[in-house]
Amino acid sequence: MPTAEWFSPLLRPELVELKAYVPAPIPPGAVRLDANESPWALSPEARASLAVVLARLDLHRYPDVRATALREAIAADQGVNPDALVFGCGSDEVIALVLNALSAPRPGASHATALFPTPTFVMYRQTALSLGVRPHGVALDEAFDLALDPLLADLRRLRPNVVFLASPNNPTATLFSHDRLAAVLEASTDTLVMIDEAYAAFSGVRYGDLAARFPHAARLQTLSKVGLAALRVGWAILPPGIAAAVEKVRQPYNLNALSQVAALHCMTTLRPEIDAAVQRITSERARVEPLLRAIDGLSVTPSAANFWWIAVPDDAARVSDAMRVRGVVVRSFHAHGGALTRRLRITVGAPAENDRMLDALRASL
Numbered sequence: 108m109p110t111a112e113w114f115s116p117l118l119r120p121e122l123v124e125l126k127a128y129v130p131a132p133i134p135p136g137a138v139r140l141d142a143n144e145s146p147w148a149l150s151p152e153a154r155a156s157l158a159v160v161l162a163r164l165d166l167h168r169y170p171d172v173r174a175t176a177l178r179e180a181i182a183a184d185q186g187v188n189p190d191a192l193v194f195g196c197g198s199d200e201v202i203a204l205v206l207n208a209l210s211a212p213r214p215g216a217s218h219a220t221a222l223f224p225t226p227t228f229v230m231y232r233q234t235a236l237s238l239g240v241r242p243h244g245v246a247l248d249e250a251f252d253l254a255l256d257p258l259l260a261d262l263r264r265l266r267p268n269v270v271f272l273a274s275p276n277n278p279t280a281t282l283f284s285h286d287r288l289a290a291v292l293e294a295s296t297d298t299l300v301m302i303d304e305a306y307a308a309f310s311g312v313r314y315g316d317l318a319a320r321f322p323h324a325a326r327l328q329t330l331s332k333v334g335l336a337a338l339r340v341g342w343a344i345l346p347p348g349i350a351a352a353v354e355k356v357r358q359p360y361n362l363n364a365l366s367q368v369a370a371l372h373c374m375t376t377l378r379p380e381i382d383a384a385v386q387r388i389t390s391e392r393a394r395v396e397p398l399l400r401a402i403d404g405l406s407v408t409p410s411a412a413n414f415w416w417i418a419v420p421d422d423a424a425r426v427s428d429a430m431r432v433r434g435v436v437v438r439s440f441h442a443h444g445g446a447l448t449r450r451l452r453i454t455v456g457a458p459a460e461n462d463r464m465l466d467a468l469r470a471s472l
């Protein structure tokens with residue numbers, strides 16, 4: 108960022124530390140295993156039925172501010188109060204809305220803090236920084252589970268406004284122990300603890316029990332990982348008082364009418380097809396994981412998600428570049444430095460894609 112520009116003094120100082128998100132270009136015809144998307148497109152029949160419901164929309168009117176029909180369907184599905192839901196353009200936006208609403212420093216403090224384990228989903232840090240909230244990471248243990256002692260110590264010391272815990276966690280693909288999640292909740296009664304269930308469809312574990320037990324627990328959910336990434340529909344299930352506060356910082360029409368209607372159709376009429384695609388991903392995970400383990404020199408963390416977390420013998424950037432040349436795009440964590448320089452994250456693809464990935468990986472080590 109050039110410092111001599113007239114607007115430089117007007118920019119928020121936090122922006123110096125931030126980079127805009129620019130995904131690496133995808134070579135034509137490449138197998139895309141870098142973004143934890145589903146490899147399965149909707150069937151022609153599902154597309155046709157979706158076209159019918161979308162065609163009924165009145166595009167000259169603003170969308171329903173409350174996404175009422177979608178809200179009621181999700182609330183019924185999750186067994187929660189419809190007023191507990193706050194929608195966003197993906198759960199990315201919901202993270203920003205929650206941090207925005209809860210960004211006041213505690214009395215006597217100079218800034219608010221958001222705490223999360225590391226490594227984890229980068230948007231917690233990125234979004235906190237962009238909103239003037241200080242991010243604080245606590246390293247996971249060797250099994251990529253929560254390291255309870257340092258976590259509880261930092262919770263007491265920093266008294267964060269919000270804690271983010273993705274389980275399964277991105278990029279480690281691990282499910283955090285239920286006991287440790289409960290211990291964090293027990294130790295932080297005046298902190299909002301957001302349990303991010305973005306990958307819960309692949310672990311089969313949801314945290315409604317913790318949300319029911321702890322009034323400061325919240326859950327974050329999205330349609331992005333179950334085959335609907337383009338819709339950009341995510342939501343939080345928040346304690347009702349906090350949901351009402353977060354609603355005040357939400358732009359009224361952040362969830363467009365096409366996404367509302369498509370999401371509802373996919374979660375109801377097309378639900379069997381969406382669930383079957385998730386099932387195919389977990390079957391592929393079970394088929395391919397032993398084949399990955401059999402490759403000499405790799406360390407593969409058991410996956411509870413739709414991706415694998417892999418340590419390669421040397422530089423992950425070199426391996427991912429070599430795989431890209433072979434037409435397979437995966438995510439290297441080399442740029443994060445430290446222990447992550449040897450780490451790759453590879454999304455579970457369709458069977459033929461996974462076979463190509465295995466060949467490319469073997470040839471690239």
Ligand SMILES: Cc1ncc(COP(=O)(O)O)c(C=O)c1O
Pocket residue numbers: 143196197198199200228273276277303305306328329330331336340341
């Ligand atoms: C843990 C986690 N939470 C949330 C998201 C954001 O998903 P979206 O904004 O597409 O709903 C992601 C995306 O990668 C993620 O890994």
